[in-house]
Amino acid sequence: MELKLIDKNGKPAKSGVEVSDATFGREFNEALIHQIVTAYMANARVATRAQKGRDTVNHTTHKPWNQKGTGRARSGMSSSPIWRGGGRAFPNSPDENYSHKVNRKMYRAGMQSILSELVRQDRLAVVDDFSVDAPKTKLFNEKIKSLGCGESVMVVTDRFDENLYLSSRNLPHVLVVEAQHADPVSLVHFPKVIVTKSAVKRLEEMLA
Numbered sequence: 001m002e003l004k005l006i007d008k009n010g011k012p013a014k015s016g017v018e019v020s021d022a023t024f025g026r027e028f029n030e031a032l033i034h035q036i037v038t039a040y041m042a043n044a045r046v047a048t049r050a051q052k053g054r055d056t057v058n059h060t061t062h063k064p065w066n067q068k069g070t071g072r073a074r075s076g077m078s079s080s081p082i083w084r085g086g087g088r089a090f091p092n093s094p095d096e097n098y099s100h101k102v103n104r105k106m107y108r109a110g111m112q113s114i115l116s117e118l119v120r121q122d123r124l125a126v127v128d129d130f131s132v133d134a135p136k137t138k139l140f141n142e143k144i145k146s147l148g149c150g151e152s153v154m155v156v157t158d159r160f161d162e163n164l165y166l167s168s169r170n171l172p173h174v175l176v177v178e179a180q181h182a183d184p185v186s187l188v189h190f191p192k193v194i195v196t197k198s199a200v201k202r203l204e205e206m207l208a
């Protein structure tokens with residue numbers, strides 16, 4: 001199949017980019033995409049939240065009141081989860097493991113399905129090259145506007161470009177990444193994805 005190539009003014013070029021149907025023409029698989037997106041977000045979680053159980057909370061072992069004669073229910077100690085300031089019955093632990101396992105074949109198929117859906121929805125724009133002459137946000141904004149891609153955009157390049165990184169890091173709705181670091185969550189999130197011609201070939205090699 002052939003992807004449309006746009007020039008620096010956002011207009012279709014005379015010739016397109018030949019790509020494989022396996023990577024950019026795959027059928028939409030919502031269940032698989034949901035699985036790899038969920039797994040990617042879960043694997044990014046860090047178990048830093050800890051809660052105290054009734055054995056670790058700071059309390060006294062003294063019985064709050066007598067067993068009989070008060071008219072109230074029996075109570076053993078103030079660390080009970082039913083009392084204010086007591087320990088949690090099932091506390092969260094920093095040792096919790098949130099990771100989800102996704103094998104390589106599933107991940108590649110999911111990424112191919114996402115890229116194919118971006119093409120069908122006309123959210124993927126392929127350019128011959130994407131660069132700025134100096135690390136200035138103004139130049140980057142002018143570049144994006146000339147392509148007609150809106151303010152919220154993800155740019156995928158084949159190699160690290162310091163000027164692109166420095167000129168885009170202050171923009172809250174812009175992400176510039178290398179092809180090898182393109183993740184499913186960002187591809188699904190951004191309404192427009194700009195991919196350079198060389199990055200397309202790089203993605204094909206990675207997902208083949």
